[in-house]
Amino acid sequence: xxxxxxxxxxxxxxxxxxxxxxxxxxxxxxxxLGLTLVPGPPGADGVLQRLSFFHAVYFFSYxxxxxxxxxxxxxxxxQQRLWVTFSIYLSVVGWAYxxxxxxxxxxxxxxxxxxxxxxxxxxxxxxxxxxxLVCGYGETGRLLCKALxxxxxxxxxxEKDEAKVGELELQSxxxxxPALCADAGDPETLLVAGLNSKYCRGVIALTNDDSTNLAIxxxxxxxxxxxxxxxxxxxxxxxxxxxxxxxxxIINPFDKFGEYMALAxxxxxxxxLLLWLTGLPGTTVTRHRDPPSxxxxxxxxxxxxxxxxxxxxxxxxxxxxIDRAPPEDGTYTxxxxxxxxxxxxxxxxxxxxxxxxxxxxxxxxNLSIVVTAHQMNPQLFTVLRQNQVANRALFDAxxxxxxxxxxxxxxxxxxxxxxxxxxxxxxxAVRTSEEHWAExxxxxxxxxxxxDVPSVWSVSFNLVQAPSVYxxxxxxxxxxxxxxxxxxxxxxxxxxxxxxxxxxxxGNAPLVLPGEGEPLQLGDQLLFVGxxxxxxxxxxxxxxxxxxxxxxxxxxAPGGTVWEWLARRRATARTR
Amino acid sequence: xxxxKVIFGFFIVLAATLNFGFFIGDIDNPAHHDLYELFAAIVxxxxxxxxxxxxxxxxxxxxxxxxxxxxxxxxAAAMTWGYAAHVAGTGLTEGVMSSxxxxxxxxxxxxxxxxxxxxxxxxxxxx
Numbered sequence: 278x279x280x281x282x283x284x285x286x287x288x289x290x291x292x293x294x295x296x297x298x299x300x301x302x303x304x305x306x307x308x309x310l311g312l313t314l315v316p317g318p319p320g321a322d323g324v325l326q327r328l329s330f331f332h333a334v335y336f337f338s339y340x341x342x343x344x345x346x347x348x349x350x351x352x353x354x355x356q357q358r359l360w361v362t363f364s365i366y367l368s369v370v371g372w373a374y375x376x377x378x379x380x381x382x383x384x385x386x387x388x389x390x391x392x393x394x395x396x397x398x399x400x401x402x403x404x405x406x407x408x409x410l411v412c413g414y415g416e417t418g419r420l421l422c423k424a425l426x427x428x429x430x431x432x433x434x435x436e437k438d439e440a441k442v443g444e445l446e447l448q449s450x451x452x453x454x455p456a457l458c459a460d461a462g463d464p465e466t467l468l469v470a471g472l473n474s475k476y477c478r479g480v481i482a483l484t485n486d487d488s489t490n491l492a493i494x495x496x497x498x499x500x501x502x503x504x505x506x507x508x509x510x511x512x513x514x515x516x517x518x519x520x521x522x523x524x525x526x527i528i529n530p531f532d533k534f535g536e537y538m539a540l541a542x543x544x545x546x547x548x549x550l551l552l553w554l555t556g557l558p559g560t561t562v563t564r565h566r567d568p569p570s571x572x573x574x575x576x577x578x579x580x581x582x583x584x585x586x587x588x589x590x591x592x593x594x595x596x597x598x599i600d601r602a603p604p605e606d607g608t609y610t611x612x613x614x615x616x617x618x619x620x621x622x623x624x625x626x627x628x629x630x631x632x633x634x635x636x637x638x639x640x641x642x643n644l645s646i647v648v649t650a651h652q653m654n655p656q657l658f659t660v661l662r663q664n665q666v667a668n669r670a671l672f673d674a675x676x677x678x679x680x681x682x683x684x685x686x687x688x689x690x691x692x693x694x695x696x697x698x699x700x701x702x703x704x705x706a707v708r709t710s711e712e713h714w715a716e717x718x719x720x721x722x723x724x725x726x727x728x729d730v731p732s733v734w735s736v737s738f739n740l741v742q743a744p745s746v747y748x749x750x751x752x753x754x755x756x757x758x759x760x761x762x763x764x765x766x767x768x769x770x771x772x773x774x775x776x777x778x779x780x781x782x783x784g785n786a787p788l789v790l791p792g793e794g795e796p797l798q799l800g801d802q803l804l805f806v807g808x809x810x811x812x813x814x815x816x817x818x819x820x821x822x823x824x825x826x827x828x829x830x831x832x833x834a835p836g837g838t839v840w841e842w843l844a845r846r847r848a849t850a851r852t853r
Numbered sequence: 854x855x856x857x858k859v860i861f862g863f864f865i866v867l868a869a870t871l872n873f874g875f876f877i878g879d880i881d882n883p884a885h886h887d888l889y890e891l892f893a894a895i896v897x898x899x900x901x902x903x904x905x906x907x908x909x910x911x912x913x914x915x916x917x918x919x920x921x922x923x924x925x926x927x928x929a930a931a932m933t934w935g936y937a938a939h940v941a942g943t944g945l946t947e948g949v950m951s952s953x954x955x956x957x958x959x960x961x962x963x964x965x966x967x968x969x970x971x972x973x974x975x976x977x978x979x980x
Binding site for chain 1: 888889892896899900903904906907909931934935938939
């Protein structure tokens, strides 16, 4: 169903051009008719000649379109010239009117948006690969689209702001991203953008407006219930509302960061492992200083401040709050002020504090707070809230210990959920693990793959994702272990630069870090971490049965019917 | 009463009547078929076609289709006339005249369909 808006362009054009076309036809008819009636010069026999319809139509066809061959088929009489003069002016008016209408229509807003809509619908309908529907192309949307593009996924974007849609068209993505300037809260728009297309893999609501995100969540829930929906929510009541009708992935950047912070305090290695696994592709994770225990100072007790206070207090670190207004739940120590000056910071005891959190809504104030505090106590651990991605240069220059960028946190979370569904259970295992286990694993992985963000991918051993292995195991020809399979298809069969992190088997609890000797079973789902090359080589093994044979046996099996037949003959001859 | 409906109906009926006027008479007798009437029929048919542009309903689509058929047939008739009179040099023979008139007869049929649809539409509306 193309939707009512999709087919309307041609009708819009026809309807707008109705009057100009009728005017043109009428003018042409009057001119031609007149020319056949007006007497011409006398012919050879002395009788007045008249132009036939054929000649009159011919004459006006070239005169009205300003080609002007002259007077054909003979020099006109004065009466004919009088009529032609009149007709020429008439047709000029007709053409001017028609062209004026056409140009006015081309610049008309409704017409332009109808054309854009139609193009968008066509692009979406012609998509023949999996795509994600991204609603809202703000800072988060941009980060996410870039990451999806790098990972080879397509995205369809809906954005309300025309300027941002224009920006998207200027970005050099490797694949074309259809974008529409419309309100994503409208279910009709979501359907046009392919919400219930069979190629849609997930819908991501990232608009600035909580009510729009809510509308997208409920539309996705009702119109495409099986689709993964990720929704950003700023306020706690929106989160509760979305959760009430079963939205599975609700992302509140402040809560997420609070979780990270709590994890960083509780188990720094687990925190770093998490950062490393969920980083944006092409970036490097730097190892932070571990947050020290002791007294903390927090400036700006907003929604983020609240989450941070809870995270710190639950780790038994006393927090002093600096804010203009007293906190509603008045159990914390409170100093009046905005934290940008010496007085308030000194009053909060910055000299003997372990760390400071600058959590106000203004980037400039946050920077001013940490710079001042750092001067007063150079040992301070600093946590900075960055509100605008555009201020990145300033935040990089300061080198805080933690910088909380909402858009990046949301993008990380979305990528982790969408592209590798198996990552979530593994991360859960990391979160609840012992510190020394996480430390050991982090040391192992980073010494092997470096601190650059690795490739994380999952494979299901079924007919679609691993046809060669599937066929081999169905025929009971082999039952490879993980260690046997994870070898490169080159001379010497070295180990692939990747490591299985999680094994999910029907009916069993998820197995974290499966060993090399683990035999594979059909239907297993595995999560891998490693280099991009390893992923490609493993894919080759999983799809090509000759490569699989080589990886398992180290021998090049003959390909093609004739060679296979010869090989079989040779084998039977040998056994005889 | 709606002026737009009056104009619409006027042109459709006029297209049919002019077409009929040209068609009636002996099929091979040029004296029975006036050139100016053919011209008027073509112009009115073209205008009727343009008036039907932009209607998205099913009936609107059939309306437009019948008009396009009538245009095609009448223009073919006019071209045959022009070819016989100016290009072939044979003049209006009986054979040429019958093919012109039969072409216009086809157009007349399309125009009658158009009028029938118009009437049906009017009756359907009951107001």
